[in-house]
Amino acid sequence: MTPLDRHQAELLYEGAQALVRGDKERARALLLELVELNENIPEAWLWLSGAVDDPADQRVALENVLALDPDNPYAQEGLAYLDAQRS
Template structure:
């Protein structure tokens, strides 16, 4: 993965913290900024999958993680949950 610029790293960190604290609206705003600037950051898509409510949006985000990081166990688990296999 290419080096992430400092602004994107800050948005990613703050988005993850916001989501962890239950502030989905702030998390969604920050994480959407990250993926709008750079679609190649699997961690941003993974956190984004937790910030969106629509199952299809969750699936899209998780599929983007797997496109970038095919062995990502968190994304594989998330898709299994969406498919009611867990």
């Protein structure tokens, strides 16, 4: 993974903070901007999975995490949760 530039790091931080505060709309906007700039940031996809409501969008985000970081336990748990919800 290439290091984040300052703007990307700020988007990731602000997006994560917005999600923690419960501001999903702002988090989603910031994190989508980030993945449009650089789609190779697993943390951005992971946070984005929590900022979207549609399970299909959550699945895409989590699968993107695993494509970049195959051993990410949070993405693995998230997909397992989504699979359990389907049943």
